[in-house]
Amino acid sequence: MKKLFLIFSVLFTVYSLQFTACFAAEPVSSDKLIENENFYDGKEVVYKGEAVGDLMKRGDHFWINILEGSNAIGIWCTLNMKNTIQITGDYGHKGDIMQVRGIFHKACKEHGGDLDIHAMEIFKLSPGQKTEDIIEPRKVIAAIVFSVAALAAGIFYFITKRRPL
């Protein structure tokens, strides 16, 4: 009985590790990945950030660039991962925050030497949303004031232009 319990515990622990693996490894920042690319080259990394730009389909894979801090890194994914990303970041949107686990390459041979991550697993941490185009009242006032002043100056210029010096 004890033996059975022991086997079951071990199996249960091993089984649950595949879920904790996603959360146990700390995501590495883009700055750290780029600065220490020799160390991370060929290794499995966890990277998280905002999906930006376009999801670019290439055959049975696709590219998505994920922005973290001040750098975006290209993630090479298989097509079956496509549905995890709905919203990508641009002017009007904040993109989905994604977490990816995959192999980091400092100069990927398959992709012309690009620094990239070949995703093994990707999932959404939080969904993206539309960003409000906030119009500041002082900008509106400034626009009106300067436009009127410019118009006045312009009219004055065209009137005085014809007068002899």
Added chain:
Amino acid sequence: MAKLKLKYFYDAAMGILVEIVYALVIMSACLIMGALILWWLK
């Protein structure tokens, strides 16, 4: 007049093509040189 315009258009197109060929020749030469350097320094 139309024939003259067509000639201008043709000449310009050929000119652009010549420039593209110039670029491609240099690109190819460097691609080959790069391959040779990699092979030589392996």
Added chain:
Amino acid sequence: MILRPQIDDVKVVGYYLGNLIVGIAIVSIIPLIACLVSSEWDPALDFTIGISISFLFGYLMLIACRTKKEINWTHGMIVVSLSWVVASVFGAIPLYLSDHFMSFLDAVFEAMSGYATTGLTLAVDLDHMSYGHNLWRHLIMFIGGQGIVVVALTFLIKAGGGAFKMYVGEARDERIMPNIIHTARFIWLVSIVYLVLGTLGLGIASTLAGMPFGKSLFHGACITMAAFDTGGFAPQSQNVLYYHSGLYESINIILMFFGAINFKLHYALWVGNKREIYKNVETRLFAITIVFTFFLTAVGLAKTGIYSNAVVLFRKGFYHLISGHTGTGHGTLYARQFATQWNELSLIGIVIAMALGGAVCSTTGAIKMLRVALIFKAFKQDVKQFLSAESAVIIQKLHHVKDIIIEDKQTRAAALIMLAYILCYFFGAIIGVLYGYPFLLSLFESTSACANVGLSCGITTPSMPWVLKVVYIFQMWAGRLEFISVFVFMGFLISAVRGKS
């Protein structure tokens, strides 16, 4: 004996600058329309403010600076040198209002980088920038590449003595056509044709690479404006790495070549003189220097072992070398990778390539091919003179559309400008070292700024010292104008204080 400038001299300069500022206001309407079409309301306000401030200042200057005095060489040079500063300050207004720049200085840096077709960027969060603001960044490059004065000549100013004087001041002294206005318009025709070809070519390439067609065309237009004008801005923070496409990069390289070719050569080729492509001294020298500098870079990279096959070496090594040599500055590497992955030999190849540049009267910066060829041939002539009988007269020629005999006057001018560039490269490098950056990286960044390239090894960031920002702005400005008009302007200021009245 330099005379102290009179109030009328200032008025002449002010009048032309006023016209320029109005011109900038008019051109800024293009990104405003883009904002309205894309429903980007806040950016539309930014441009409205920028446009109206520009119109206001422009008209005020036109009103205040009316004068009967005619424009002379000094005025022409000063107008040109100040145009770039003025254009950068007014062009920076909508950029600063976008909240993508940490300070107004950063926005001015960006605008100067655009007009001077450099490409060093201080933009923050580029991936979330509006279409309007991004279009403006790239449009500035398109205008700057042609030359602000050329724009003015094409649209605003009538032909006359002043026109040519300003044209020369803007580092364009090739007479392509007898009439200066026609020359300016031809330069525009070439640019528009390549803009259309490039937009379509890159648009198709990125559609094949998986981007939606409309956006592909927008990106294609932006990258073409930046590549043909050998500028180097891109709509996304990863620059051309964003596309992850070898085809895209190849078309990009061809556009860079187009931009590095002398407009006079474009004209010669376009009217049927096809042989000029291999007879011209600049195209010959350019081919030689590309191969030579790539040899250095390739050997350097091969020794590091990072790029292990020929295709990768080409897509990373050659791409950045040609980007540097043509003064473009597009990249598929993160800036810091130049510092951490490339070794000294590979960086030296790129620095030399950046320092040399492309053809004269192209959109490129740096010393430029015709000057290097001239100096080299003159040197050869001197050596031949020593090897020949004392009474022998050695005539050295070079072929640049037509055969030209080398004379001392041209050689002196070429040598002085070459010296000015080299001193400028080292000046910026020394300032970088003073701020603690390693020498080779400082030299790389300084050369990139002064030669209007735009490749960065990581020094140019919003957090860099403000003094370095000002130094690079000065270098981009002086380098674009090939120093003479900048020094004439400084001389003008000094003579205002010290000159004889």
